[in-house]
Amino acid sequence: MKIAVIGIGAVGSVIAREMMMLPHDTTLFGRSRKEGFTIQEDGESRHYPYTIEDINAYEGDAFDVIFIATKATALKAISRLIPRMAHDDTEVILCENGMGFDEYFAAPIPAVVYISGQKHADRVEHFQDARLLIEDRPLPYTDRIIDDLEATTGVELEIEKAADFGRIRHEKLLINLGINSLTALSNNTAKIFDLENVTDLTRRLLGEGLDIINREREIIDPSFIDKALSIYQSYNREMGTSMYYDVMAEASTEYMYIQKYFQQHKGDLDTPVLDIIVTLLDAYQYER
C-alpha cells in the first residue's frame, strides 16, 4: 500500500512518524524538499531522518491513502495537486481543524484530530494525544491501516471510527470556536478561563455557535456548553491553541474555517458576540 502524508507540522509530523513504523510504502511531503524532522515530547527531542519531498515536484505513482495535515488555509491549493497523486479509490483523509473545506475534494474523509502540539522553527513540540476520528463506513485502505496500527507494537496513533461522527465533528468545531477565539484575540493561554468575564463571554459565544449548528435540527445537546467550558478549564493553563500560536507567530489563522464558517451558516440568527469576534479576526488577517 502506498501512503502519503502531506504537511509535516504539529499534526503531520506525528502521523508521519507513526506511518513510517508500518510495513507500507510511505512518502512524506512538504512545501519543499527537506531532510528529516524533530519531535519533542516530555522535554526530549528526537530526530526522524525521513526525507520530506517537495509536493510540487512529485511525478510518481498514485497513493492509496493520503493524509493531508497542512493548515486549513493551504487546503484549496493542495486540492489541486491531489488528482495527479491519486487513483479512483484513493482515500484522502483531511486532518485539519474547522469545516468548510470538504468541498475542495472529490471524496474526502474528514477527520476529527486529537493531536496537540506546536510547531517551532527547528522542531515540533508534541503536547498530548495521537488520535484521529473518522466516519464509520468501509474504507478498504484505511481499514488495513487501522488494523496495522493495532497490530504494531510501539505505535501511539489511533484511528477510530465513530458512529456519531457528525455530532463529534460539530462539537470539536464548537470547542475550537470558543477557545481559539478567546486565546487568539487576548494573545494569552488557557489560563484566561480563570476569569469570570472571560468565561461568561465564551459561554455567550458558544451559545451562538450552538444555535447555528442546531439551526435545522438538534445536532449538539445544549448541555455541551458546560462541558466545553469545563474542558477549557481543565487544560494546562500555559497551553495555547493553534490560533493562539498563529497569532504569536504573526501568521495567518484558520478563522475562515472556524469563526467565519459559523458566521456563513448563521442564517437570520442574531450573533452579536460572533460578529465582533469575526470582525477582530478579519482585522488581524487584513494584509497579513
Added chain:
Amino acid sequence: MKIAVIGIGAVGSVIAREMMMLPHDTTLFGRSRKEGFTIQEDGESRHYPYTIEDINAYEGDAFDVIFIATKATALKAISRLIPRMAHDDTEVILCENGMGFDEYFAAPIPAVVYISGQKHADRVEHFQDARLLIEDRPLPYTDRIIDDLEATTGVELEIEKAADFGRIRHEKLLINLGINSLTALSNNTAKIFDLENVTDLTRRLLGEGLDIINREREIIDPSFIDKALSIYQSYNREMGTSMYYDVMAEASTEYMYIQKYFQQHKGDLDTPVLDIIVTLLDAYQYER
C-alpha cells in the same frame, strides 16, 4: 527654575530634549541611572548625552515643574515619590494618555499629549507632533516655560492653554478608545480602517463611549464620531498606537485608564461592544 522630566520614553524623550534647550536646571529621571538616549526622526538618529538619573535614588532639592511622561500604569507608584521631589507650589504636569489617574496627585496638571512615537530597545522613534495642551489657568512656573519655548529658536515643543480643555481631553480619550482597542486586539495597524466592518464596529464603540462621556451633560458633540473615524482613516496606515505597540512587545497596556475608565463610568448604560473589548483586554493582561 528647577525642572524634572520623569520617564524618558516615546513622549518623555521629546519633552526632555526640548527642556534641555531652555536656560533652566533640568534633571531627567528613569527607573535606573543611564547615560543618554537616542531619538530617531525622519530616518535619522541623534544621540542626546544627558544623564538620566535613578528616580528612586533622588535626594536633592525640590523641583518647580515636574513633567511625568511614564506609562499611565506607572503613575500610582510615581505619585508616592513626588512629595519628596516637590514643594508646595510645584506644578506637576501629567503627560499620559487616558483618565482616572489625576486623583493619585495632590494638584496635578493633566496634559493632552500630541507626541506620536514608538520606543524601541535602543532608541525612540518620533513620528510626528510635539505639543501639550493644558487647562487655561495661571501657572507661574509653566507660564515661564511657555514663554521660554516661544522665545528660544530651534525648539519644537509647544505648550498651549485651551479654554475648552475638558472637552478636548474627553475627545482625545474617545479617540484613544476607538483606535487603541481595535489595533491592540487585532494586532494590526491603522490600515484596518479600510475594512467596513471594522469601521462599523468602531463607530458602535465610539457611540457607547460618547454616551458615557455625555451621561450627565453634553461634553462632546455627537458629530465628533464621524470626525474620529476620518482621523483614523487619515493616519499613516502602517502606524500603530501606544496600545498596539504594547501588545506587540507583550507589555502591559494602559487599558485601565482608557477602556476600563469608560466602563467604570457607564452607570446603567448598555455598552455591549465596550464590555466585550474590556473582557478581551482583561484576558490579555491576565498574569502578564
